[in-house]
Amino acid sequence: MRKLVAGNWKMNGLAADGVARARDLAARAKAKPPVSEIVLCPPATLLAPVAQAIADSGLALGGQDCHTEAAGAHTGDIGAPMLKDAGCVYVILGHSERRRDHQETDAVVRAKAATAVAAGLCAIVCVGETAAERASGRTEAIVVHQLRGSLPPKLNAATLVVAYEPVWAIGSGRTPTVDDVAAVHARIRAALHDLATQADAVRILYGGSVKPVNARELMAVANVDGLLVGGGSLSTEEFWAIASACD
Ligand code: 13P
Numbered sequence: 001m002r003k004l005v006a007g008n009w010k011m012n013g014l015a016a017d018g019v020a021r022a023r024d025l026a027a028r029a030k031a032k033p034p035v036s037e038i039v040l041c042p043p044a045t046l047l048a049p050v051a052q053a054i055a056d057s058g059l060a061l062g063g064q065d066c067h068t069e070a071a072g073a074h075t076g077d078i079g080a081p082m083l084k085d086a087g088c089v090y091v092i093l094g095h096s097e098r099r100r101d102h103q104e105t106d107a108v109v110r111a112k113a114a115t116a117v118a119a120g121l122c123a124i125v126c127v128g129e130t131a132a133e134r135a136s137g138r139t140e141a142i143v144v145h146q147l148r149g150s151l152p153p154k155l156n157a158a159t160l161v162v163a164y165e166p167v168w169a170i171g172s173g174r175t176p177t178v179d180d181v182a183a184v185h186a187r188i189r190a191a192l193h194d195l196a197t198q199a200d201a202v203r204i205l206y207g208g209s210v211k212p213v214n215a216r217e218l219m220a221v222a223n224v225d226g227l228l229v230g231g232g233s234l235s236t237e238e239f240w241a242i243a244s245a246c247d
Contacts, residue, residue, distance in 0.1 A: 003036040003219070004161060004203050004226035005243045006062060006124065007233025008092060011043055018042055022050040024236045026057035033058055035247040036226065039090050040233075044078055051087035062090030062124065065098055068111035070119060080112075080119035091116045092124045092228075094150050096167045106149025114152040117159045124161040124205070124228070125150050127188075131168035139166075139180075140187045147191050157201035162188055163228045169208025171231060178221050181206055185223035212241035219246050 009018065022040060029038065041062040042050045051061050063083040071079045083091055093116065094109035113123040127146040129139045143164065151160070164184055169175050176184075185204050192199035206218050207228030218224055227246065233239045 001157075001201055001203060001225060003246050004039065004205060005034075005036050005246050006039040006041060006090065006092070006163075006205065006226070006228050007239050008041045008064065008095070008207075008228060008230050009043060009046075009233060010064070010097070010230060012234055013043055013046055015046065015049060018046045019049045019053050021234075021236050022046075022053035022059075025240065026054045026059055028236075028240055029054075029057045029059050034243055036243060038243050041090070041092055047083070047086040047088065060089045061087045062092060063088045063121075064092050064095070066091050066093070066112055066116055066119075066121075068108060068115055070115055080116040080121055083116075084119045084121055088121060090124055090161070091121045092126065092163070094146075095126045096128055096165060096170065106146055109150040110152050113150065113155070113160075117152070117155060122159055122161060123155070124163050126163045126165050126207070126228070128165040128167050128169075128208070134166065134168065140184060143184055144187060144191045147188065147195060151195050153195075155196045155202075157196075157198040157203070160196055161203045161205060161226075162192070163205040163207050164188060165207035165228060171209070173209050175209050175214060175218070178217060181218065181224060182221045185221065189223050210242060212238055212245060215242040215245035 039060045039062045066080040067077040116123045129142045203225035205226040205228045210227045210229045
């Protein structure tokens, strides 16, 4: 299976710096095509110029969210067909920041994923436990419960990527041990056998404080099929180093 490294820029980037970064990454990808699939997920305002900047580079584009409905009277929201139209192949859904900031439930994430897939996108569905949930020993139960609630039926390796992002690891500089990552990813893989088709081919990403120094070690863990990178994707050097570590 082809590994996947996605850069989630979150609510960061203006045209000047975001497009320059995309151009720089595109030039590097053209000069030395990466073995892994690389996806850039800029804020919605930069989708069009980033799409232009990475055209013919082999890099892919992703959105950071979409509405549960494809179109309609939803001021400020973005529909999955709009992401597709802007050149996206992927969309991140159910990120813990959206679950926190916009009270997104598993049911909402599931509806978004169904709409995204119907629009021809591949859904990157995020799950992960809080620090309190980990401390109480419920990590695997929480993650499986989120997964069951967040996945529409019959997704497959072409329509689904799962991202395990422990909430406490995001932006904190802390990561789980490789043994902890291995345990959760194995549990997710087992759950996917009930929840998706081609379960062994569905890519499971790790996300949360991924840096050039830990990328290789994380990628070596069984069932880690790629990385979802936040802060580390805002620097061309760092993101390229992470992506290269995965090859
Ligand atoms: P950081 O890499 O900044 O910890 O963020 C991870 C993340 O939330 C990616 O979606």
